[in-house]
Amino acid sequence: MIEQSVLMYLKEFILKSGEELDWNSYSDENVLSEVKIIKQSVRTFRVLGVLTLSLQTHHSELTKTDSKLDSLAITARKKVYLDDQDRQTFKWLEDGWIIKEVRFEKDEKTVHSSHYRMGFRLYKHEQIKIQHKMDRIHNEFHDIKDQILSMLLTQIKDQQSFSQQKEQGIQNIIKRMDQFHVSDLMSPIYFPEKWLNGKRLKFLHFVHAFSKICVQKNEFDWKEIGANYYQKIGGSKEFDAYKQEFIELLEEWVNYPAMELGLTSLGQITPIYFAGQLRGNYASYNWGPVHALTNISISNEVYRTKATTLWLVENRAILTRMASAEQFLEDSNSLIICVDGHLRSAHRKTISQILDNSYIEQVMIWCDYDSSGLQISKEISIAVNQHNELRVKWILPDQQVVNDWIQYEKYVLSFLENSKMEQEQMIGGIELWKKWILD
Incomplete structure (x- = not known):
């Protein structure tokens, strides 16, 4: 009786869609068995190939395999080519470590390909x-x-x-x-x-x-x-x-x-670049140029802002462009923070501190349209979503905004199938930025 687990393994990893094994001619009297690979319908019956394998019951405990066999790095779907005349090949076949797979041409006789596959014993060994x-x-x-x-x-x-x-x-x-x-x-x-x-x-x-x-x-x-x-x-x-x-x-x-x-002795200071009004216990920043906080100041300060819209952008170019737009920050009551291509702990703490101590009404998330940008958007979203009662918007590559992460992720993943885009390629201007705030 053939183990059900063996049959399931052969079906999942060896046979192709619609193929079956013909067990009518199978005999368990020999150490090795040959089983035909067939494909049949009401009108047709085709022999596509043959498997040579050991169907003997082998010990399930973890045993030490041959180092040469290990070096082949065989996986369940990998095909390997071995010398049929080599005694070692036959021994592996006999012990159930490998299976020989022969595929026929359309005449069902001429050999199209011959190779070896992972045997059920080796598969079980690897699973253990x-x-x-x-x-x-x-x-x-x-x-x-x-x-x-x-x-x-x-x-x-x-x-x-x-x-x-x-x-x-x-x-x-x-x-x-x-x-x-x-x-x-x-x-x-x-x-x-x-x-x-x-x-x-x-x-x-x-x-x-x-x-x-x-x-x-x-x-x-x-x-x-x-x-x-x-x-x-x-x-x-x-x-x-x-x-x-x-x-x-x-x-x-x-x-x-x-x-x-x-x-x-690390000697490392993490800068957090921003533009907009911000006040702490020891320092105050007004609307105007780009400024920088540090991870140390964030740890020792309590920052708050009068801004009602918080922009979280990936790149410095966006930060500097928006900061240089005359009166935009003050007129739109915006604060912009640049995560500088990677959301570090200092950025997370800055975002959390500002959201905790200010009256931010909405957060605008704007990152590159590539796999890294999508990951950064996700990390920012997780950081922001810890704060309730916030309206969150994501900027799309078509210069539109959405306020649902799943919708944004789906859109960007579809976009990435054909292209990539940096923020700077669709930077827009004051009117567009104000439109996003109001949308």
């Missing part, structure tokens, strides 16, 4: 490897999460000398990790979409390492984070490859610049 890998990832995730929460909850309970920023940053990590489930490892809410599981787990180790030294020292160097955590030669370099990315995401999680939590 994948499951074991996922189990290791899940176990590692739970270990890191438990260690971070246990350490921080203990430290914040016993420690009385933390600064307000450090204590709040630690509380934000605790809150984030407490809500974090293993299923969230693949969520774009927590990580950039392009990050693979290994990098995501590495970041969680970084959060653990940063948290650990953060509660131990008032000030610490970048190299100390890895060295203190791994306690081995080369440990100080463990996070170097992801330095900028990890710092930016950490700052987003804790909602503070890393230097406010004790990290020194």
Whole structure:
């Protein structure tokens, strides 16, 4: 009796649409069986090829495959060409690791192609490897999460000398990790979409390492984070490859610049370019030229604006063009912030602070019309949507506006099938910008 799982595998990965296997001539007396690939209807019956395979029951446990077989990197849909006369090929075939697939010409006799495919045993072997890998990832995730929460909850309970920023940053990590489930490892809410599981787990180790030294020292160097955590030669370099990315995401999680939590010697200041009226506790900006805040000032200030329309644009060229348009900002009561091609934690905090402390009525989101621009639009939308009672508009490449993200995404994805466009190609002018505000 042939296992149902084998039949399902052959149907899904080996056979083409409308094809079947003719089991009438099949015999289980031999180690290898030949099964015809057929296609039939009421009037026709065609033999399209033949499969040679082992249908013997093989052990399901994870076994060590031949290194040469591993080097072929066979997948369920990949075809490989092997020497039929090689004893090793026959052994793999006999053991169920591979299947021989022969396809015929229309005469149903002449060989059109001959190659080898992944056998069900190898497929099952790879699935078990994948499951074991996922189990290791899940176990590692739970270990890191438990260690971070246990350490921080203990430290914040016993420690009385933390600064307000450090204590709040630690509380934000605790809150984030407490809500974090293993299923969230693949969520774009927590990580950039392009990050693979290994990098995501590495970041969680970084959060653990940063948290650990953060509660131990008032000030610490970048190299100390890895060295203190791994306690081995080369440990100080463990996070170097992801330095900028990890710092930016950490700052987003804790909602503070890393230097406010004790990290020194990075020497990095993130500028936030804007134009329009803005006031803080220590500084005030009026309508007119382009100005710049920094991640440090955002952390130590409380900014607010008189503007009722907030523009969030991807590129500096749009910012400078709109800022230079005489009286536009003041007449339209607008504030423009440029995310500069990448929405960093400093931008998120700026947006959140302004929306929390001002009376913004609507937000205009304007990004490039390419895959990166669409991703930035999505990130901005997520940041803005945390604030209710806001009217949000997205600028389309045809110089129209929509106030629904799904509609915008659908339109841009359709547009990207045939072309791409930068914001500057449809920059327009004062009348068009005012029209968008009123639409």
